Amino acid sequence: MPNTASTSDLEALLARVEKATGPDRELDVAIRLALFPPAGRPAWLPYTASLDACQALQEQLLPKWSWSVMHRHGESGPYAVARTARVVGDDVQGFDAVHDKAPLAWLAAILSALIARSQEHGQ
Numbered sequence: 001m002p003n004t005a006s007t008s009d010l011e012a013l014l015a016r017v018e019k020a021t022g023p024d025r026e027l028d029v030a031i032r033l034a035l036f037p038p039a040g041r042p043a044w045l046p047y048t049a050s051l052d053a054c055q056a057l058q059e060q061l062l063p064k065w066s067w068s069v070m071h072r073h074g075e076s077g078p079y080a081v082a083r084t085a086r087v088v089g090d091d092v093q094g095f096d097a098v099h100d101k102a103p104l105a106w107l108a109a110i111l112s113a114l115i116a117r118s119q120e121h122g123q
Contacts, residue, residue, distance in 0.1 A: 005034040007118040014111040020104050023049035031107070035061060035114075047107055054106040058084060062113055069102050082106040084113050 005013070013034055016027055028047045035057075036042065042060070045053035051069060058067055065086045072079055080102035085094035095116065097108030 005114070005118075007115055009034050010111055010115045010118055014108060014115065017048075017104055017107045017111060018099070020048060020101075022101060023103075031057075048101075048103055051103055051106065054103050054110065058106075058110050062086070062110065065113070067106070067109075069106050071102065080105040082109040084109045 013027075013031060016030070020027060023046060025046070025048075028044065028049075031047050032041060032044060042056070045056060047053045047057055055067070058065060062084060065084050067082070067084045069080060069082045072081055077100075079098055079100050081096065081098050082102065082105035083094055083096045084106075085092055087093075093113075093116070095109045095112040097105045097112060099105035099108060
């Protein structure tokens with residue numbers, strides 16, 4: 001299902017995700033409203049709090065794309081690295097994101113991929 005957001009809308013959502021410090025119901029609602037047309041909106045899911053919700057989002061918006069989420073520990077404490085990618089011919093197009101919270105890292109990677117796709121289509 002294609003998203004309905006413009007590139008600038010996606011960039012604004014990405015900025016909000018990157019600044020988020022944890023689960024945020026208002027951000028979850030903004031994501032749902034921006035990415036799905038009214039007739040095709042799924043039930044509310046806690047995207048900012050749940051890896052399962054992020055997986056459902058990616059499967060809806062980026063079907064057949066691969067993903068990974070890894071927990072790491074650095075000098076400033078634990079963090080998560082998320083990647084979403086697809087193979088195009090002999091090339092891998094991947095989008096990585098880092099955040100203290102794994103769902104937020106994955107959301108940032110998904111939004112980065114959607115931004116790139118939107119730019120490819122001139123939206």
